[in-house]
Amino acid sequence: PTHLYLKANYSSPPSSSGPDPYLQSNIRMTLEDPELWKTFHDIGTEMIITKLGRRMFPHCKVNLSGLIPCAKYVLLVDMIPEDGFRYKWNKEKWEVAGKAEPQPPCRTYLHPDSPAPGSHWMKQSISFLKLKLTNNTLDQHGHIILHSMHRYHPRFNIMQADDLFSVRWSVFQTFTFPETSFTAVTAYQNTKITKLKIDHNPFAKGFRDEGTNKKRWVLRANKSPACFQKKNKTSDTSNKDFEEDQPQGAVCQFYYYPSSFEGFDGEGDMPKKKEEDAVKNEQSSPWRAERENSARTDSPAEAETRDLYNTEQLVPTPASYQPYRFHEYIKSPSPSSTSSNNSVSGRSTFESRGPDVATVPDHDSSKPRAPEIGPTPCSIQALPGYQEYTGVLNMSMAPASKPGVISHHIYSPYGAEQPLGQWSGPGSSQYPPPPHLTADYTTQAVHHGYHHGNVAEWSQYPLFSYSCW
DNA sequence: TCGACTTACACATTTGAAAGGT
DNA sequence: AACCTTTCAAATGTGTAAGTCG
Numbered sequence: 276p277t278h279l280y281l282k283a284n285y286s287s288p289p290s291s292s293g294p295d296p297y298l299q300s301n302i303r304m305t306l307e308d309p310e311l312w313k314t315f316h317d318i319g320t321e322m323i324i325t326k327l328g329r330r331m332f333p334h335c336k337v338n339l340s341g342l343i344p345c346a347k348y349v350l351l352v353d354m355i356p357e358d359g360f361r362y363k364w365n366k367e368k369w370e371v372a373g374k375a376e377p378q379p380p381c382r383t384y385l386h387p388d389s390p391a392p393g394s395h396w397m398k399q400s401i402s403f404l405k406l407k408l409t410n411n412t413l414d415q416h417g418h419i420i421l422h423s424m425h426r427y428h429p430r431f432n433i434m435q436a437d438d439l440f441s442v443r444w445s446v447f448q449t450f451t452f453p454e455t456s457f458t459a460v461t462a463y464q465n466t467k468i469t470k471l472k473i474d475h476n477p478f479a480k481g482f483r484d485e486g487t488n489k490k491r492w493v494l495r496a497n498k499s500p501a502c503f504q505k506k507n508k509t510s511d512t513s514n515k516d517f518e519e520d521q522p523q524g525a526v527c528q529f530y531y532y533p534s535s536f537e538g539f540d541g542e543g544d545m546p547k548k549k550e551e552d553a554v555k556n557e558q559s560s561p562w563r564a565e566r567e568n569s570a571r572t573d574s575p576a577e578a579e580t581r582d583l584y585n586t587e588q589l590v591p592t593p594a595s596y597q598p599y600r601f602h603e604y605i606k607s608p609s610p611s612s613t614s615s616n617n618s619v620s621g622r623s624t625f626e627s628r629g630p631d632v633a634t635v636p637d638h639d640s641s642k643p644r645a646p647e648i649g650p651t652p653c654s655i656q657a658l659p660g661y662q663e664y665t666g667v668l669n670m671s672m673a674p675a676s677k678p679g680v681i682s683h684h685i686y687s688p689y690g691a692e693q694p695l696g697q698w699s700g701p702g703s704s705q706y707p708p709p710p711h712l713t714a715d716y717t718t719q720a721v722h723h724g725y726h727h728g729n730v731a732e733w734s735q736y737p738l739f740s741y742s743c744w
Numbered sequence: 745t746c747g748a749c750t751t752a753c754a755c756a757t758t759t760g761a762a763a764g765g766t
Numbered sequence: 767a768a769c770c771t772t773t774c775a776a777a778t779g780t781g782t783a784a785g786t787c788g
Contacts, residue, residue: 326749363747410749423749424748460748461748462749477757478755478756478758479756
């Protein structure tokens with residue numbers, strides 16, 4: 276349980292000591308079924324992406340607490356590139372194959388219940404079952420577009436907002452779970468993953484050994500028998516190094532929409548740091564290097580990277596909100612900025628707290644509220660000025676067969692500013708080994724993968740260029 | 745030649761409308 | 767009439783295998 280990253284995207288002003296009362300929050304998010312995720316993670320999770328869109332398995336399911344019951348929140352998920360590399364599956368392990376492809380259009384999945392009161396979010400686990408991944412950059416269904424053979428992890432964003440439009444101005448809080456990182460693939464590479472999926476995903480039941488399609492598996496098993504000798508981990512072990520704690524950590528961030536992180540050249544510090552780590556046992560998790568390192572040793576490289584999240588943000592603010600400003604974050608690692616990360620490492624759950632936390636000021640409670648639950652699909656498009664943003668507006672509608680389901684695409688304040696350009700990471704001659712590489716690489720693969728592989732990812736990955744439900 | 749990707753397929757679960765019961 | 771439960775066909779979600787593409 277060492278994967279707790281608590282990160283403030285702004286910090287308290289250096290001059291002020293007491294926490295800003297407005298920034299108090301105790302929002303917690305925990306990942307449901309962490310052991311299943313861990314089981315996949317240990318092998319190296321792969322998520323199939325198809326032209327028509329494919330669900331994730333395991334599904335993203337989280338629990339929330341600490342919300343204001345009567346306040347409304349919007350919950351979104353986007354996929355964040357893990358690093359700036361493209362991978363290939365070679366000889367039973369992942370290797371860096373080169374520089375990452377230019378980013379596809381960024382999309383954000385909006386939970387269909389959004390906006391909903393905090394009580395709604397807290398009363399049950401929140402499932403993102405319908406979230407689909409595609410490799411089709413021209414996708415019209417609103418699915419999240421990813422590149423095959425690239426690594427990503429889901430990022431959960433929650434923000435207090437009465438309606439979807441005001442989300443644009445909201446302070447939001449994000450969580451990520453290290454064990455949910457995955458490699459997007461168009462066809463499974465690691466047969467262990469295939470087997471795990473079949474064992475656990477009901478929809479793949481037809482491929483199980485006991486099923487009527489036994490022959491398929493026998494046939495495939497013969498190709499790589501070793502893959503099938505290992506017993507299903509989730510059923511007979513309880514993932515020792517995962518303990519029985521609650522889901523593991525997250526990056527917890529609070530910030531206004533980053534407009535850019537200019538000046539960062541994505542130095543790719545990964546290789547340097549990786550030398551510190553011992554070679555990992557290939558039989559164990561290919562992600563082990565990453566996990567162990569994610570115990571947050573807070574290397575200077577990481578700290579530097581994190582600093583980039585703390586750029587001062589000036590965001591247009593509607594009258595109902597306080598004119599928040601980020602305090603300028605010092606470029607060099609500051610004790611205050613890193614201490615919070617360290618202090619929360621190893622906790623079994625993660626939560627926003629103290630100066631790390633920002634909450635949106637309470638909305639005017641006298642103001643009439645939108646219906647408690649359910650999207651207000653038409654409101655966005657009807658809003659005056661919405662069309663102004665066509666340059667960055669990515670809109671599609673749900674399939675006609677489901678008239679009740681409408682896709683929305685929220686204006687991304689910064690999307691248009693972000694070129695769909697190249698990664699600004701290290702040059703191709705110096706691809707640093709990714710954190711999850713097996714033995715051949717793990718001597719250098721110390722760097723954990725979260726957000727630090729290439730900070731350009733942030734500047735190119737606006738949160739709200741797209742959303743749907 | 746080969747790796748990445750697409751597509752059709754069989755088999756499973758899920759969904760939701762219709763039918764029936766209370 | 768309203769609500770609940772059951773049934774069942776259609777829709778949808780799976781990984782595989784064979785093929786295409788570059």
